[in-house]
Amino acid sequence: MCPPRTGSLKLVWTNASYQLVFDDAALPCLSDAERAAVAYVGTTIGTECEWAPGTDLAAPERMDCKLTTALGLGYQCEAKHKDFLVTWLGDDIPAQCARIPTTAFAQTALQELSLRNEPTTLVVAYKAVTTTGPGGEAWSWSETIGFQEKGPNALKIVYRKPVGKR
Template structure:
């Protein structure tokens, strides 16, 4: 429960002294008016190299501000230096819908346009739901209608101080031929309800010259637990 204790402390600290008018800045917001960027027609054909590489994991690290050790996300920066655009696209897609310790970059903005997430930052895709982020993904998923529609109505802006959220525990990138898979382990928590959960999932993609298609998602059964909130 160390990870959940850390989240609880962060949520508590973030909520102290905040006026009611700004209480929604820690909540989940699904954007239904995300601006679209023009399709980039200069995409190159990419040859993939077979690999199985861990992209993200968790480690216990000391927090200078809180003066304690907590479990935090770590990203394979060396792997990021070698990723092709299709590999960045599939990791960016998976990272869009689950938190990676996202936080407001500077002061919170009412349009929620400055949410900085560890995965998108490592992939050089800018802020969550930005034109840079979604524009890049739209370029690579340009022939996958279902994925494109998902970008239009479901791009959450959830900071890591939210009382209810999902987060990654581990991500592995698997490439074989023109097939790219992303295996991940994720967990979630709802502090007010005293509930936590976890699951694993593998998302399968296919590279076809200058675009990617999502083939299928293999998701495990979600395991749920209840804990005492102390109230």
């Protein structure tokens, strides 16, 4: 049973070992609109992704990303994931879908994600870190994205508020 919610709901954070932790009680309680808003972020940022077992690395497919899996959307960037996003976001889907394993030198990784329901807007706020590889740069940044309903089973992005390098 899903408890009533008020305020901001922290869905993802990093623990002391820098691993992602999910609010396993809250994720199954998200509406499809909320799942779409959260999945939008997971499409563009690594969420502890690895190639699925049995993947031929000569022609890699089947990227298993923790957030996409936790949302019940299957493998990253594959049909189930993309179709869900297209249904909800139409032309607002990200131009590129992140398929970078955690073992890659250069990557962007999610550190924290929260969701807030306002009267007419779903607000997703997240923090991430980008690295350019060994001996390179690393910086943290964050963004807040507002989604509004544009019809039944459809959302549109109404604002994005990025915060640059810190």
